Structures are given as structure tokens and as C-alpha cells.
Amino acid sequence: MLTETALAKGAETHVPVLSFRGISKTFPGVRALDGVELDLFAGQVTALIGENGAGKSTVVKILTGIYQPDGGTILVNGVETRFLTAQAAAEAGVTAIHQETVLFDELTVAENIFIGHAPRTRFGLIDASAMEAEAKRLLASIGADLDPRIRLRELGIASKHLVAIARALSIDASVVIMDEPTAALSHKEIHELYDLVEKLKAQGKAILFISHKFDEIFRIADRWTVFRDGQFVGSGRIADVTEGRLVQLMVGREVDKIYPKRPARIGPPVLTVAGYCHPTEFEDIGFTLHQGEILGFYGLVGAGRSEVMQALFGITRPSKGACRIDDRVLVLRSTADAIAAGIVYVPEDRGRQGAVKGLPIFQNVTLPSLEKTSRAGFLRLAEEFRMTRDYTSRLDLRAASLDQDVGLLSGGNQQKVVIAKWLATKPRVIILDEPTKGIDIGSKAAVHDFMSELAAQGLAVIMVSSEIPEVLGMSDRVIVMREGRIAAEFQGGSMTPENLVRAAAGIEGEAA
């Protein structure tokens, strides 16, 4: 097959086009990459596989010159190189096609392809006709029939991908990164993309293919590399590996028993959701949440988990379906309605949706409870401080004063302020969306501990999380979502890492 010829071509040199040797990258509190290895060969597709947080996007950012590694070396054709800027990476022949392609909507197809390196006339002006002719040639070479003069915003996502690929070809890239390129594509478009990947391989490009979908990986990749928690786990030829083996490598560890989950006394149903639909985000969502229960929602990024939760919190409205608390049917027109019904939501995007940076801690905490602290609409600061002290002390908040700007706190303490804000409303159902994402280990433990305590006190808790250890360690029951639908539900002994990953990636049905 094509793979054989490509391998033969690669075998002539034996030197990878691009290699990572012991690359590390540390962010405050997080070791994103810890001495990882990665080899990309000419004319071959290498699949990079790992859970959310394994370090895949950090690799992409280092390859494109956005991040600098703290340690290790990058070799280009065997020569040590540093990608100090995005420009340097592009000059070294690395180009990336992202999940949401970064292109310019208001420019034409040809302008997008040639931005930064457009052909010039004698006078140094952009040679529009040469540019359009060249763009047409590039697009034709990948079998794309697009008018180079059309504005990008008039194109669909699949056509935008084609433009991005043409751009990659225009700078004569030797390494093409495809970061979940099929995430937003239809079935037919995906197959067209596969054909294109074959064409790029035939041209001798080294392709780094990042995907969560195993059917894709087995269809087009020649080699695999697995990362777990920022560490290199293994690599090899796709022909020599099975899906089961890859899942095992991805998940790897025994799930730690450090989670402070207490045995739950699960009470009567509190929240019942039936047939929840949204025109674009999710379909036919139904589940029951009980008092004292922690219900985990697992899935890949973009599976629609947050969208369901935001509909339950009154941010968006479902097109169909019903939601009941106890036996009362809820009509959620706004977040205020949800809060009044006892449903609160700790958002994933803490900086934008959770905390009001610029305002002090106490004003953040009392915001949804002003009716309680105020009298006849007039603020009573003493009451506000009392309520704030009440709830923040339970969460072990660390701050200089309750009057301190929330924006000056660490991520973990900001999260505690957001949780305190909701507890002060005395909710029945608390939804936590990626509650420990990007916060330090100490605060993480405090949040887990508190979550357990809340459930023990009879609150019903929904936890959306992409971290398998967290989901398994904290939940009484796990719902896995995939592509806007509930894919599976696990409880007790069936709650294993393998089952969760398989359900989220959709392996069950299609896999052999």
C-alpha cells in the first residue's frame, strides 16, 4: 500500500524529520510535559494519543513556537534547533491545522493562503493575480475546487480546513500538525480529509495527527505515540498494536485511592431530566439525580456536557424536554429562575463566568444572596461580611482579607469563592463543571473533600470532569456523553477507566 512506499522512502534516511528528545515544560503548579520523546518521519502519519491533560496541546504549542520547552532538545533532520518564535517554527517547515482553524474570515481564500509570504510585484506590492493563480494551483493539487477570490467567512468549516491545508503547502511545510481535524466535520467531509492525508503522505510530509477517535487513528496513522500525564508512555507501529492495548496505555495507572469519597446515603430523586434537546448541542438527554449522590459526567471535550448543564442552569433554553425538581416542573427562563429552584452551577471558565474579578471577595460571595443580606433593597455590609465569613471559612479560603480583589487570589481560592457564593444560596442541586481544572493540588483536595461533605449533607451533586481518576474517585455513578448524547451509564463494578474511555471514544460498536 501507500504506507509501504512511504516507509521505504523514510528508510533511505532513517533520520526522523523532527524529534523531541526529553522535552519538558512546567507551568506554575503543573508539569505539562516531563521528558517526552516524539519522532515524526517523512511520508508517515504519527498519531499522538492521550487523555485530556496528557500534554498533547503543549506539544503542538512547542512545535509551533508558541511555548519554549524548559528542558530537552528538538532535532530537525537530526540537527538541534530551537523554535523561538512562531515565525521560526514556520521557517523550519512546521505548520498546524487546528481544531478551530485560525484563519481570517474577512480576507479572501488566496489572501489567507499567502498571508505573510504573498508574491510581490517589482514595486513591492502584493501581486494579486500571481497570488490567485498560485492559490488556485495549490487548491487544485489537493482536489479542492474553491474560488480563491471568495471571502473565507462564506465557506463552511470543511472548506476552511482545505484552505488551511493549502496554506500549509504554500509554505512548503515538511511537518503538518493536525489537531483533531475531524472534530467539526461531517461523515463525508471526514472521508475527503482522509484522502487528503494520503496525498500529503505521498508528497513526503511528516504528519502529526492528534485525535481521540480510535477508528480514525487505525484508518490513517502509520505510527502511534502515547502520553499520559505529561509523560511518554510508548510508541510503535500501528500495525503492531490493538485498540485495547492503546486504551490500557492511555489510562495506565491504577486509580488512586486518595479520593475522600465517603459512602453515600443516597436518598429520593431530586432532579429529573427527560428528553432534553438542543438544536445543535445535545439530544435526548435524560437522567435522574438523587439526594446525597455525586453523579459524574465524563466525555471528550465537545461532547456537550457543559451545554446540558448550562441549559439546566437557565443560560440556554432546550428546544424540547422537561426538567423537574421533586415533582415540580421547572421552566428555566434565566439563571435567576434556576437559582430560585435551587439549582446552581460552578462554571468551567472560572475567570469569565465564575468570579467577578475587580470586585472584593465578599461582594462575589453575596451576589446571588443579596435578598438575604439586605433589608428592603438596602445593603447591610455587616451581614455581608458575616455570610462571607461563614461560608469561606468552611472551605478554608486563603486570603489577606475578605475585602481583597478576587482577581488577586490563586485559581484554587477563586474556585472556593465561587463555591462559597453558591452554598450561601442554600441550593438543592450543585453542578460543578471541571471543578479542579487548573488549580493546585492542595486546593483540589479541599474541593474534593468539600464535595463529599456536601453530598453527605444531602445535596445532590453533578460533577462534569474530563479527569478519569477524579470521575472514578468521586462519583457514585457516571454518565458518559458522546457527540451530544448519553453514550453509557456506569455504576459500581462497571466503573472502570477502560469502560469510560471506550464509551467516550465510541469504540464499542465499531471496534472489532
Place this chain on the structure above:
Amino acid sequence: MTATSTSIRGREIPDRLVPGWKRALKSWETLLFVVAVAIFIANSLASPYFLDPWNLSDASFNFTEKAIIAFAMAMLIIAGEIDLSVAAIIALASTAMGMAMTAGAPVPVLVLIGLATGLICGAFNGFLVAGLGLPSIVVTIGTMSLFRGLAYIVLGDGAFTGYPDAFGWFGQGYVWWVFSFELVLFVVMAIVFGILLHATDFGRRVYVIGNNATAARFSGVRVDRIRFILFLLTGLMSGIAAICLTSRLGSTRPSIATGFELEVVTMVVLGGVNILGGSGSIPGVVIAALVMGLVTFGLGLLNVPGIVMSIIIGALLISVIALPRLWKMART
């Protein structure tokens, strides 16, 4: 701040580290107040007529009408919106009153029509911004032309004159001694808006929206309702200003109050309100109104022509905004 000892112990978090009065001392408002006092002293040295109570009372007319709009505008800007149609609302409200007056309406009806026109215009702005989600700067640039255009259609080159004598009280009358109705209105409105912004749930939510409207919505704040109310308030205050101004001038021309919107915004920004929203105070706007009034009056006594005055006001605004930034740059 060396609060490390408290943060290590945890739990024992104090309410505040800096007492309120200490913070107030370092505030923008205090600096502005010092500027106001300096201008006051400079004026009294420059002209022997300045310290006359009647002269001072007269001088207040050049800021009171703008200031009462500025209070509502300050809340709107703190919430991250703006209304540039306020002067046009005055023109339209004044025209509506003129039409009613021509039809023989009594004074109370004129007042009601002025207020109602302001409210309707504010509701229209509010509907476009809060209801349809359009950007307020574009909406109110549009309604600025629209409202004033309506006044021009009605009046053309003409004017409404001959308002009843009793109507003159709002712009020319005195409540007690040198205290005019407008000056008393200014003080009352300063107190009302000061309480509304600084001591109520509503005011708190205005700050929250200005700092982060998304997080406000995710915290159960009815963001659009509050935005709508703020436009309504600004419209209402413009209606009140229209009554005072029409009464003071005794006539309505379609060009009435031209350029007021920029002076109102200048007053608000000079008062320390962040033009991007999220912070500012009513006391700041009150002092800014006094500063602008004092400068205009002082220069008037020295026979400085109006064009030079606007240059000075502009220079004052820019320097007052640039100073803190320059100060910061010099320190780093």
C-alpha cells in the same frame, strides 16, 4: 501589605485591612476635591466678584442641568454602557412641551410631558440595547440624530416661545435665599443617586455588570433588566433637564442643548468613572461638576471667550486622566 501572618493561619481572615476612611483619603475623589478647592481659591484671588453669593448661585446654572444627567450617565457608564442621545432627548422633550404649550396645556401637564418624553426615549434606547443586544454607542449615536431630527421636523427654523410665567420657576425660581430650584434639585439628585449606586442591591449589581457581565448573568443577575432600567433613568433625567433648561431659556429651538452629551460624559469621566465600566462614584461626579462649573465661571469673570473655555476644559480632562498614568510610568 504584610498580611502573610493572617493568611498562614487561615480561617481568621479579617474583613478589611485598609479602613474605609484611609482608602477614601487616597482616592481619586479626594484629589479632585483638592483641585476644586484650588480653583476656588485661585478664582477668588483673580476676581473680586467671585465670592459674591448671588454670583456663585448664578454660576451654578452652568452645570446643574448637565450634572443631574451625569448622575444617571455615571451609573450607565459604570455598567459598561453609554447614552450619547441625552442632549437630543432634551431637544425632543422641549419640543414636545412646546407643542403642548401652544395647544394651551397648563404647567403640570407640560412637566408631565417633559418627563414622559424622556422616559419614552430612554425606553427606546433601552429596548434596542438590552432587548435586542445592540451596542449602546451605536444605538445612541443613531437615536441622537433621530430624536433631534424629529425636533427639527417640528420646528424647522422656528421656535416655541411664550411659556407661561409659572413655568419659569423651574429654571429661574429660588427655593430659599440664593438657593435656586436647580441647585436644590442638584443636591437632592446627588443624594438620591449616591444612595442608589452605593447603598442598594441595585447599585451593587450595576458594578458587577460593569466588571463582568457574563459572570453577573452566571450569578443570577438579570443583566438586561438592569441595563434597561439604567437607560430609562438616563432618559428620565434628560427629561427633567429639559424642563429646567426650557424654563430657564423661556423658549424651545431645535438646537437646544447642542453638545451637552459630550460635556456630560466629560463630567462623568473627570469624576473618576472608568469609561470602560466597573468603577466610579457619585461623589466623584458631584465634585467634577463643581470643578467644571468653577472653571467656566472663573474664566467667564475674566472675560475669557467661550472657545478658549472649551480648550481649557478639554485640556483639564486630558491632563487629569493622563496624570495617574504618567505617575505610574514614572515609578516603574
